[in-house]
Amino acid sequence: MSPGPARSLTVHGIAEAGVALADGGGLDAVTMRSVARAVGTTAPALYRYVASREELIGRMVDVVSAALDHPDPSGDWLKDVLAVAEQQVALHRAHPWLAAASALPSPLGPHVLDHVEWVIAVLTPVGAPGRAVMEAVALTNGAAALFAGAGPSPGPELFRDLEPDRQPGLAALLAGAAPGPPSDDLFRRVLTGILTAMLDAPASR
Structure with missing residues (x-):
């Protein structure tokens, strides 16, 4: 090709x-x-x-990371982080190889470092320990990759082997709520829960 x-x-x-x-x-x-x-x-x-294929792939990650738009910190740390995290989901969908590439041990390029610097600036007022801030960077990227790679929404065929006598709880749940696409704000809700718990911080200050 x-x-x-x-x-x-x-x-x-x-x-x-x-x-x-x-x-x-x-x-x-x-x-x-x-x-x-x-x-x-x-x-x-x-x-x-x-110097190596690993370095080349690190440079590739940096090239596509240049597409992220980092707004000036607004004072609402969660709003700012979520806005860029949604861009990260779109970036992973545009480049499905990005998650695997990001996991390789290669030096971080300037655009990736700019992203980390921006997250630090946004989260500094929260007062979280440095380790928690770096973990937040990693988990936000991981969550974006996970949601970007999610397959099609489950349909009834997913549960064709369900036995109500064997899995009564699941049968009852499905009887009241048929499987369908996830809610539009699922990514935001999940990431909000992760970040507020990890940073021990309210949604805004």
């Missing part, structure tokens, strides 16, 4: 070529050879710009 026109032979251009390959064929499509072909060079020459 062609990744499109060749990118410039710069770190940014190489990372863009990797993003195009991953968007088209998943993270497995990103090899030093395939990216080298996309930028019109050889794999050995590529190592003058990125």
Whole structure:
């Protein structure tokens, strides 16, 4: 599958070529050879710009992370974090390889570091310990990846093997509430619960 026109032979251009390959064929499509072909060079020459495939993938994460729009802190920390977290869900949906790429041990690029710096600025008034703030960064990203990767809403066929005598509680629940799509605010409610408990902070101050 062609990744499109060749990118410039710069770190940014190489990372863009990797993003195009991953968007088209998943993270497995990103090899030093395939990216080298996309930028019109050889794999050995590529190592003058990125030291390893892991570093290349880290650069790819940074390239797509540049799309996040971080508003000036409003004083309502939860509102601010949720607004960017919803952008993260959209980012993961646009780049399904992003969750696996983010889990690899690679240096954080400047746009990812800018995101962490923004979260720190938003959460500083909360007074939470530094460790809790960093955990909030990680769990927000993880929750965004989880919701972005959720499959189709369950239908009745999901429960075709249900035996009311064996699973009476589930049968009773389904009798009163047929399975359907999750509520529109499910992500916000889940993330709100996680963050307020983790940071031991009210929704706003």
